[in-house]
Amino acid sequence: MNRVIELSDIRRVFTMGDQQFAALKGVSFSVSPGEFVAIMGASGSGKSTCMNVLGCLDRPTSGSYLLDGVDVGGMDGDQLAEIRNRKLGFVFQGFNLLARTPAVENVELPLIYAGVHPRDRRSRAMVALEMVGLSGKENNHPSQLSGGQQQRVAIARALVNQPAVILADEPTGNLDSSTSEEIMNLFTSLNRQGITIIMVTHEADVAAYAGRRMTFKDGLIIDDTN
Amino acid sequence: MDFYQTLKIALRALRTNKMRSFLTMLGIIIGIAAVIAMMAVGAGARHVISQQIASIGSNIILVLPGSTTSGGLRTGSGGAQTLTSDDVRAIMGECPSVEMAAPTTRSSALLVSGNMNWSTVVMGTTPELFAIREWGVAAGRSMEQQDVDSAAKVCLMGQTVAENLFGSEDPVGKIIRIKKVPFTVIGLLDRKGQSPQGQDQDDAVFVPLRTAQRNLVRTQTPNSVGAVMVKARNEALLGKAEEEIQSLLNQRHRITNGKEADYSTRNLSEILAVAEQSSRAMSLLLGAVASISLVVGGIGIMNIMLVSVTERTREIGIRMAIGARKGDILLQFLTEAVLLTMIGGVTGIVLGAAGATVVSSILSWPTLISVESISIAFFFSALVGIFFGFYPARKAASLNPIDALRYE
Numbered sequence A: 001m002n003r004v005i006e007l008s009d010i011r012r013v014f015t016m017g018d019q020q021f022a023a024l025k026g027v028s029f030s031v032s033p034g035e036f037v038a039i040m041g042a043s044g045s046g047k048s049t050c051m052n053v054l055g056c057l058d059r060p061t062s063g064s065y066l067l068d069g070v071d072v073g074g075m076d077g078d079q080l081a082e083i084r085n086r087k088l089g090f091v092f093q094g095f096n097l098l099a100r101t102p103a104v105e106n107v108e109l110p111l112i113y114a115g116v117h118p119r120d121r122r123s124r125a126m127v128a129l130e131m132v133g134l135s136g137k138e139n140n141h142p143s144q145l146s147g148g149q150q151q152r153v154a155i156a157r158a159l160v161n162q163p164a165v166i167l168a169d170e171p172t173g174n175l176d177s178s179t180s181e182e183i184m185n186l187f188t189s190l191n192r193q194g195i196t197i198i199m200v201t202h203e204a205d206v207a208a209y210a211g212r213r214m215t216f217k218d219g220l221i222i223d224d225t226n
Numbered sequence B: 001m002d003f004y005q006t007l008k009i010a011l012r013a014l015r016t017n018k019m020r021s022f023l024t025m026l027g028i029i030i031g032i033a034a035v036i037a038m039m040a041v042g043a044g045a046r047h048v049i050s051q052q053i054a055s056i057g058s059n060i061i062l063v064l065p066g067s068t069t070s071g072g073l074r075t076g077s078g079g080a081q082t083l084t085s086d087d088v089r090a091i092m093g094e095c096p097s098v099e100m101a102a103p104t105t106r107s108s109a110l111l112v113s114g115n116m117n118w119s120t121v122v123m124g125t126t127p128e129l130f131a132i133r134e135w136g137v138a139a140g141r142s143m144e145q146q147d148v149d150s151a152a153k154v155c156l157m158g159q160t161v162a163e164n165l166f167g168s169e170d171p172v173g174k175i176i177r178i179k180k181v182p183f184t185v186i187g188l189l190d191r192k193g194q195s196p197q198g199q200d201q202d203d204a205v206f207v208p209l210r211t212a213q214r215n216l217v218r219t220q221t222p223n224s225v226g227a228v229m230v231k232a233r234n235e236a237l238l239g240k241a242e243e244e245i246q247s248l249l250n251q252r253h254r255i256t257n258g259k260e261a262d263y264s265t266r267n268l269s270e271i272l273a274v275a276e277q278s279s280r281a282m283s284l285l286l287g288a289v290a291s292i293s294l295v296v297g298g299i300g301i302m303n304i305m306l307v308s309v310t311e312r313t314r315e316i317g318i319r320m321a322i323g324a325r326k327g328d329i330l331l332q333f334l335t336e337a338v339l340l341t342m343i344g345g346v347t348g349i350v351l352g353a354a355g356a357t358v359v360s361s362i363l364s365w366p367t368l369i370s371v372e373s374i375s376i377a378f379f380f381s382a383l384v385g386i387f388f389g390f391y392p393a394r395k396a397a398s399l400n401p402i403d404a405l406r407y408e
Ligand SMILES: Nc1ncnc2c1ncn2[C@@H]1O[C@H](COP(=O)(O)OP(=O)(O)OP(=O)(O)O)[C@@H](O)[C@H]1O
Pocket: A014, A015, A016, A021, A022, A023, A041, A042, A043, A044, A045, A046, A047, A048, A049, A050
């Protein structure tokens, strides 16, 4: 069976002055297309570090990472930028939208860097906003949107370029429980359309939406249940 | 990423901090305005100088009596009267590169007409002078060879003299006294304006050479003359004509090697070169001032761009996380810097042109704003943006995506 993600023996060691700290101590797992994975674990256990490696934002100290069967370890900065642009979609805990920029333009950003023609850009961004239920809010700036709406803009931005995988690091961390539920329903429906989702969360009821749950402890996976 | 989008992002960033953008531009605005104003004034000055040079006449060589004095040009006031009418005739007859030559004598005299008087320069000369200097008459007639031959007591009057003796009245046909000798005014000369040395060329009267020699100048020999003005056949023959005159005069005056010549020659293109040199030195100085202010402005741009990169580290991280390449980020910040300097540049061009126009109308100082100077200013403002924007832009582009995203 083909794997969309294959991590083997990933280590990530941070060096601060003469001190070294291993945030990931040999993490191996693989994810099949269409899976919905929740990553849990105590604070400081290495979840975000692992997500950053998965998202090609950070390079592991050692180990190999195959994305869609391609080893990303040997790629240069611009190749990684293209991978992030075309294969991956990010949703951050803090939304990370551009301030003073209308929602629709935030959603268009990945398409701009992908070189999509301006005419198609706007229509595709509008479709993505419609998918997350934000039609009519496309001209609002982030400061004119609620937290849940901002996160939905971020999700629209993550899925607008039709990525294979959406990576979400505590997507509901800043939201109340009913808004969290809306976001999770959105993820569930995206997952049903075939998008692979990997999500970090602290909350068991949020993790319950996922089909597979992994638990991190001190830089290692201690539990992986379907 | 397409260019239009890059431009839009840069414009939005500049609009977000309007005041800061404006203050940053100010250095460039001032620098470019200075460049434009400087070039306008410089071009105006050069135009005036070339007009003045043209007013003397073209392809002219001066032969001055007396021993050579280096330094300033002493037209006609040679200490010793070493040149004669015969020398002039020889120059005309024996130097093939010479088209014509005009001797002059020069003296100061008090002119009296009725109850008006005016002290000015009286030049004794021949009709050739007016041909050499391309100087026509505004009224009456010019000097003729017959006036010289008969030592007629007639004179040609410069505009300034006419104004001071006769006001707006026509001087032609009037009688004036020069050193108490009565002269008939036969013509009023065209206006010439200032010479490159700043003298008023219209403040003079001209009388036939022989009349001057007999009545006005105390000469050692009856036919000695002061400065001789020579016109070469064309510009290419200017140097040749000068050599011919020198060898002729050396022979006539028995000047052999080692003996100092009792005359000197001066080529008017040398004066032109001096005038041009000083105007170029002036431009260079102003140019240096302008480029210093451009450099200072550019450093201001660099400073603000560095601040901007730091402030927007998180934005850079977001853009990188969703697929911006190094080149995209570099271009974005470079565009922003170039936009700053180009808007500043265009504003500076407008202000500089306006300033030059105001200066020229208030001080009646000639200015010329050329397309060339505008395009140079525009080009330079863009260059300053690229030069000083490059370092901050590269700093932004070389950020690590994860570090940029984590930046607080
Ligand atoms: N850039 C860094 N430099 C040094 N140490 C780091 C760096 N990033 C993370 N760490 C360390 O690595 C460990 C794992 O951090 P990580 O952010 O992955 O935790 P986490 O599991 O996401 O925690 P949380 O649930 O609180 O978000 C922590 O002990 C942290 O101090």
